[in-house]
Amino acid sequence: MKAPRLIMAAPRSGSGKTVLTISLMTALLKMGLKVSAFKCGPDYIDPMYHKKILGIDSRNLDLFFTDEETTRGLFLRNNTSGISVIEGVMGLYDGLGGISENASTYHLAKTLKAPVILVLDTKGMGTSVVAEAAGFISMDEEKLIRGIILNNMNSGIFPGIKELIENKLKVPVLGHFPKQKECDISSRYLGLSLPDEISNLKEKTNKAAEEFSKTVDINKLIEIANNAEEINSSFYFPEKQKTSTRIAVARDEAFNFYYRDNLDLLENLGAELVFFSPVHDKKLPKNIGGLLLGGGYPEFCARELSENKSMINSIKAAIGNGLPFWAECGGFIYLHEELETKDGNFKLCGIIKGRCIQTEKLIRFGYITLTEIKTKGHEFHYFDSDSNGDFCTAEKPMSQKQWKCCHNINGGLQGYPHLYYSSNIEYARKIVDTCRNYKEI
Template sequence: MKQRVTIIGCGMGGEKTLTGEARQAIEGCGLLLGAPRLLEPYRIAKEPCLRNEEIVRGIRKSDAREIGVLVSGDPGFFSAAKKLTALLYGYEVRVVSGVSSLSYFCARLGESWDDAYVVSAHGRDGVHIARAVATHEKTFILTGGENSAAAICGRILECGLTGLPVTVGENLSYESEKITRGTPEELRGLEFDSLSVMLVENPATNAFNEMDSGDAIRKKPSASAKRAPVPRLMIAGVSSGSGKTTVTCALLAELVRRGYKTAAFKCGPDYIDPMFHSEVTGARARNLDLFLSDEETARRLLAQNAAGCDITVIEGVMGYYDGLATGTRASACHVARTTGTPAVLVVDGKGMSASIAAVVTGFLRLREGNNIRGVLLNRVSAGAYLALKELIERETAVKVYGYLPVLKECGIASRHLGLVTAAEVRGLKQKLDTLARELGKTVEVDALVELAGQAPPVEYCAQEFPRLDKPVKVAIARDHAFCFYYQDNLDLLGQMGIQLVPFSPLCDTALPEGASGLLLGGGYPELYAKQLSGNAGLLAAIRQKITGGLPCVAECGGFMYLHESMEDGEGVPYPMAGVVRGRCVKTDKLNHFGYIELTAKKDGLLHKAGQAARAHEFHYWQSDAAGDGYAAQKPPRGQSRDYVHSTDTLYAGFPHLYLAADIGAAWRFARACAAYAGGKI
């Protein structure tokens, strides 16, 4: 007889918030599993379990016909029930609703909750929570981890929000229930239970995000939040080099071969992998980065860029939990949790047997709610796979979806940010076609598609952007030397009325006619230094235009191009545009790598004095004129240094900006280009 598992919402945990249906379901069970405090009132056979994998093991070893899993609150409200259901394949699963902390707390306060913006602080960035408070009249917060109620109050104050009414609830429905009212200033120094709830009111908000000098972006209120069906999954890795890029590209190629319309995303700031996905597989590719953008923006971009696709594949970054410093912020796990994406972990199985179960177990247990729903094995033989699959599924209760064997003829070597030339693409496509066909035989692709289909709709807030009265042309450098652009940046500028006109600094002798702005992105100018230097007419024209006030954003390679001279890969210097009075020279090491926080020291093209921006950099070349328009700091609290050239019409420096999450900077650039063109805004 098939066992039935009932996931039962127990309200706040106290018996007075237990519904009649929940009580009846509990009484009909032969075994109860859940947190000790939830199990305590009942005399039925019970087994304390805190983690989903422990619950699944308890279910699998039980012969009870009816099994109950007790969860606090309501199973559909920030509960582990959704993730647990995905693990209970082969069982009949029923869900019994309960009283959520939101409805209970607001009832205790005599407040409505249909107009509240809801956010969970578990594993989230406190700054993003504070931004939610800044843009909503009423925000309900589930605290957790480092984001205690006191810590969140501190973050709110750091954003300049003072005097707001804040109410904190602890131990709701129990005899020790405590409700504390105050302001962020009064509450930031107090101690609260780690799993508390908060209601923050901000009556002064007008649903606008201020940008600069009276400019504003209107956000639609929470009532108009959208829900987009996006079938999706993440291919993540145990570490860098575990094979996730190979598996991702092979899976995308196989999905395309089977006729699926696919979308692809890369976690983190990398330019190369999205180019690789797009050029080799034909899939649309973007970035999802939770340092460069806030969580709401990431969800919106995921939903909008995956619209109309049958399936979306997100490639992780580094190891699944690897984020800023030794934390998980901006990690693949952070992205999976923020977007509600099921993750499949790629594990390199070469040279392992029983230890592979320990590796998988460690990843499953490190963080609760990690969204890991399966495993793919890389570099194992067909003979070893069956034994490893049985071992992992027995020990961890997570499904193994297949494997990729070692295919020496399909090896794809790691490169130092190498360009994918046309000839290489043909070679790579042949390799990936072989990999895809092999993956089609050794991986349960249909089961992965089914897993992607179980992902919940992506919830996001629609956003409106300001637009120029008439289109303005902006020249954008696009060729083999300049190819690094975040497509979401370009899309945003287009929505604001910017008409991007591509040109080649390698081949064209003049800027596009009528250009009222200039984008010089990153790339590989050092590989083409001699050819770029030989195009003297264009260099002179660019120097004349920029010094004459043409608005220009030059990042990394584009910044190098603006120097008086730049060395090539052999260390030979070549004359360049001469806008920046200095030399750009080759070094033998990676000078600056990773995320960076910028604070404007004075008013400039993109930011006003004191405004902050987040960026990313990766460069072996160094400048003796790096600029002093911004104070730069490596997060979380690195040493500050002067960086970037900034004037009313120029941003030029090594850091790459993500304008898709810095709407104000994009709008300032658009306005400057319109002013140069003489148009009205």
């Protein structure tokens, strides 16, 4: 399959990949191209920016979660776009444990045979940027770096730096991107601010895209994407089955961390997903066979969640009647008796007998495999619980470190880990089967 594509990568996080990626996507859309978006790694927030710009879902590609053949298959599945733009994660070569290339952006580029556009943040630099570019190019054994964009570069110095890089390194410099004050994206402890929290995001992105179109050779980027080698995969994503159960899925400003491929997989296996808001709705949807509470920022809506007693009582009654339910990270926090934040203490669902407390550092951060269910995922949270559960064992991939986690109530799983269902499709099938067996639609 041809699938024109390119990867936007950088030497490190904070280099401006996201702003350049959404600016490129916007510019391509304005040119009339059909664009698809992907994110390397387990990130939830960057795909939200992609969706906000494109109006379609962005999907994750992660070589810890899935092997190379599966990853190629997930990329190619239903991919009929004129160009696929893939945003990298961290630094180009940063993989598992920070000491391996495995699961890095470069590993993904090799797996997809995708050309890489290297974004270099030149703030506070001049000729030294040539040395940085040289180092990254020297490690590119597959010769996948096909172009360079110089971010935060003054237009006056750009022609001279471009000439130096191209003469010394023989890699084309496709343009530069002056600092975009209006399109700066703020960060907090779980990453970038959510796109819905930024006023006039589309207007700001349109302005950034206009600048991008002036200072970067987009036609050359399209040419590079079109010249990507053909790839294929034998991976089989389950075909759409007849709907056989309804699963309520929490989705609002408190709960919004979901992998699109996870939701697709549940739907293809026979689930009708019914979205609802624990913040705003008064009760669960009717005629459901299961409940899914994803991650997010319940701490920012703690007062509203606590005061919505009608929803809490609806959830407690349903679970008391045996409703199967799954909860990850933020959803797991919501199930506790109490949540302690910097703004106070809040009474919540009380399904998990314990309390969650905000800490000053990341707790159990990174990729994991849950050995009992043979499913991969990751943890990334600043809150901890005094009732994490002991149903599963979480194992880190690059060390012998492991710990107990997760509850198993009503046949579901409740804990901090975020799971990626395509790492074990049979576990996703078990979720749908459990919900189907609880209540037929």
